[in-house]
Amino acid sequence: MTGENFVSNPSFANETSNAYFEHASGLRVDTNAVLIEAIRREYPQLHLTVTPVNSCNLMAFAASGEAAVAPIDKENDRLYLRDFVPPARRLTGEDGRLVDSVKFGKFLIDWEGKEYVVYIAEGRDGQNSYPIVRNQYILSSSIHATEKLLLEAGRFTNNVNGAVLVFDQGYWQKNHELWDSIQQAEWSDVILDEDMKKDLIRTVDNFYNGQDTYQKLKVPWKRGSIFWGPPGNGKTISIKALMHTLYQRKDPVPTLYVKSLVSYGGPEYSLSLIFGQARRYAPCFLIFEDLDSIITDQTRSYFLNEVDGLRSNDGIFMVGSTNHLDRLDPGISKRPSRFDRKYLFPNPNHEQRVKYAQFWQAKLKDNKDVEFPDRVCEAVSSITDGFSFAYMQEAFVASLLALAVNDKEEGHHDTDLDKLPLWQQLKKQIKILRDELEQDPEQAMKGLRI
Secondary structure, three states: OOOHHHOOOHHHOOHHHHHHHHHHOOOOOOHHHHHHHHHHHHOOOOEEEEEEOOOOOHHHHHHHHHOEEEEOOOHHHOEEEEEEEOOOOHHHOOOOEEEEEEEEEEEEEEEOOEEEEEEEEEEOOOOOOOOOEEEEEEEEOOHHHHHHHHHHHHHHHHOOOOOEEEEEOOEEEEEHHHHHHHOOOOHHHOOOOHHHHHHHHHHHHHHHHOHHHHHHOOOOOEEEEEEEOOOOOOHHHHHHHHHHHHHOOOOOOOEEEEOOOOOOOOHHHHHHHHHHHHHHHOOEEEEEOOHHHHOOOOOHHHHHHHHHOOOOOOOEEEEEEEOOHHHOOHHHHOOOOOOOEEEEOOOOOHHHHHHHHHHHHHHOOOOOOOOOOHHHHHHHHHOOOOOOHHHHHHHHHHHHHHHHHOOOOOOOOOOOHHHOHHHHHHHHHHHHHHHHHHHOHHHHHOOOOO
């Protein structure tokens, strides 16, 4: 990768970098026009193609190993920002790393035996500095070779395997941490009414397998479901399990997760971006968690127009979750063409509470310091009527933390249940939670999610 074929005209050496810095130091009108003019003077013999970074990231494409890349400018002719990026989780023991952000730079890319000169430049034109514009200026001897490179890099940039697309603060971003978390979500760990669980899995699976059926019936290939019920009873973990199942299909179905509609363009603009992206990635799984807080009176009409308007939503399966079905507009919750199925996630019954206690029993089976006999599961269920799964989780976590303060449990293998340290702590914590729940049920449930 020598770059010998891309030696610039000596009479115009460094003209592009000089033009950029001169332009950036004074009044700015159109960075793109300034750079195009300078590049064409410096490389009159080559074809120039301009493309934005966000839709076709050549540097990320090269960094993945798909191509070779190297800077070919002098240090004085570039503008980098070096940032310290802390570790995603300090518990991993990592120290963080330094990352260069290219404001202006010149690179040589070698891909499939052909070389390309690439300028990257950031521009902030007009009266506002947002959004930032970052373009790539690709030079090669063949426009067809450039187009082939851009197609490959574009597919790479827009591939969401290994990430979940999350919409927040007005733009889409790939969330790898959320992707990692859903890899642990298994239906075997989701405690629900078995008939409802099977129906839920079958409904989603049949949708993505049924494109031909929908077409034969001459009906739009779209569906929607609402997960509702008191907080902490499995709505979130069920969504994660569905996401995991869909990513495991032969043709993986990507998930698009909407966190909020807040953006510089307003909530209506956010909705247009959300549904535009969903149509682009269809077939896809579109999630609106806490739907009642996302779709308000201000955005309801626009939302309904996106769902039922003239544009096709084929291949989009929407799921909206809410703790308060009564707060949703009837046009959303009761119109079949929008959300045609509603799944109630109630507080667990006695059998489900026993299963949840058994779930914790299985988690602790290798812990020799905690005695957890079968009869504790029935006993816990008998005193947690009206508890959500999240409240039961809090009872177990608080009890285990209390036990951890002591060096060891005492009374192992005691036949008297009331002498088991775990059961003693569970009764204590359940009473505390019961008192909270009875005093202020609404406040007690806030922040609980499972």
